[in-house]
Amino acid sequence: MIAARVMRGPVGRAVIGAAVPLPGGWARLASGLAEIQPATQALAQGVMAGDRRSLSRAITLIESSREEHRRQAELLLDAVLERRRSDDSQSAAAKARATARAAAEAAAAAASAKGSTGAEAMGAAAEAAVAAEAVVDSDLARGPATRTEEESAASAPAASGADGGAASELPSPPAGPGGEFHGGWPSTLRVGIAGPPGAGKSTLIEALGQQLCAWGHRVAVLAIDPSSTRTGGSILGDRTRMTELSRNRRAFVRPSPTRGALGGVAAHTNDVVLLCEAAGFDIVLVETVGLGQSEVAVDATVDCLALVLPPAGGDELQGVKKGIMECADIVAVNKADGDMARQARLAALEYKRALTLIPPKHPMTGWRGEATTVSALQPDTVATLWSVVTRFRAEMTAHGEVRRRRAAQAGQWLWSQLEAQALERLRKDRAVVTAAAGMLGRLSEGSISPRRAAHVVLENQWDTGPKAEA
Template identity: 35%
Template sequence: RLIISPAVQRLFDGIKSGDRSSLARGITLVESTREDHRGQARELVSACTQMNRPKSMRIGLTGTPGVGKSTFIEAFGMMLINKGHRVSVMAVDPSSARSGGSVLGDKTRMQELSATDDAYVRPSPSRGTLGGVARNTLDSIILTEASGYDVCLVETVGVGQSETMVSEMVDMFVLLMQPGSGDELQGVKRGIMELADLIVVNKADGSLAAAAQQTRTQLMTALHMMVPRRPTWTPKAVRASAVTGHNLDRVWDNIQRYFTVFEESGEWDALRREQQQKWMWREVSNLLISKLGKDTKTKEYAKVLEADVLDGSLPPSVAAEQVVAKFLESVATAPTF
């Protein structure tokens, strides 16, 4: 049985009842690096997990800056709310994780959605490593689900790594593309395309409508030549306009169809289990690295070895083994881990 402190219990009760300020405080706790906060965050996330709510649809959304992600999320999110859903929006922003700057997640975005009671929009945490931000985002998703949000959108941007992280915490991955971008399906873009379960060619309106049609055709051809990620689903490309709202319902139809197939085939549950396992091991290595970094004896020893690696007198692989050996020895003699 889970034992949680009274303060965390109050926060949990607030989150369960759908109170937004409790949810905000809970997520702040999850994002905190303070040791006492980490303990409370663990209690809170455990309590939320044990609620056993029905699965929410976790949907990743990516695309280059300017493709219309925030405009799309605003319009699409409002449409879902009008259909009776509750929508949360998280951001995993690789630029803020690195530099404290931000491509995503500044507060003026998605104003209508942010002001709606049935939506919860959370900017990307402004500090931490990409891995840390991603881990916190997964915990935050669990909190929003406990609070009754049944559609979780996770927005990201950028180069391979952040997309890979996000694809490991969501059930479906949607890629937004620009009209005219079908000609350059090489390299990185192709890699991201391989993660996509659905491609939305946004801005299919006005003078861009014809180009959007052509891009969709090119994408459909490219998608048919790729090996599908899932045995039961062939990724599709759909034209839409976040500004006029054209085809947003078709995007939603495709997403619903995806989840229906995904549930019926048992893949959805299997994916969730696999993801849980992966995050467990990822967290094990994070924790070990962080403990190692705080161990004075190991740190001092590592500094010496580092110097030898730098001047070329010691191979990095040998140094790594010695550092780990030192850490284990230090842990074995320490009163607490």
């Protein structure tokens, strides 16, 4: 079943042929849950190898609503996360031991320069090596999850990043606005692009993505598309508005339907972000559906939220309202070119004043939000916008906010999944469905409120005490 749906056609060079037996960690995860199917196993291997076709099919599996696919999706995510942890530990060990050897050689050279005998120099080198190895063993015993961002940045300034998956294979980013966030943990950067329809989000994302790819990054774009409340379908046409970026070998553009999920993102956006990072994409851009001030769910998915607004879009003081403005880390007034350039600058000034009226989102840092102008037609303004993003990232990293924020987001997504799965089980529970149907008559008569009817249904089905009365 799943093999026919997910593995239709070649998966990619990295996974052509029969699936290789699972490493120990993967097999342990599979035991006790369900048997991971060869097709799912091959997808996990393809994702870790950076194969874009495997990544696309893995996302399709993650977003599937079929029960047998959901179980395989869970195993796929667990397998990818386990492999990433294993690769990260091995990479950190190899790098740390290389550092220890370099320290030993440096100690020997220093002793030799001071005129020490060969035996003394070798003794100094041995002592330095033992001390460095002790630090390495202690650090690896703690693991990347227990290190602070500052420690990781100091110990691995050019490492592949403990959260970047296959990012170790990426070329070193050049100096300049494209590579400033590298060197800290996590080594990936998640940026949300929110804003009303017609603000130019897709055009700006394509221009920004092209520049980031030119700077040496690998960029994944997750474009969330609204689903019809009547038919359930979605247009998923964002790829047609990012034609150049879609053809870029260093980029991956994936539209996803909301399927009724509120807040501007899809129900499994966080899982898709994890897969993209495991596939080696060090920058993930999440474009929301564009519904306005209520698309705050994206803030639980990204490190930095950029609110893109059109110039002359009305009263700029609307920005003081709670909602998306309160969650925005950066406000970018788009289309700041031609006749609209002056209006865009004035709008940015108004938003900058409005941001001062909102309590700081990150009180532990000095960041209070920043407003700027940008035009997708002017590469220098796009680079300026990205420099603001990297300054924000540097500020957050310096105060350890990135790791704390991601940990809090994981908890939010846990509860989101709990709510979704509990609701789905309720809808499938025959007793609950029958009891709810029995309330419809009284609801139509107006003799009971929906709130009270729901309370009675749940109490009578789950409570072990006296039955609730309607």
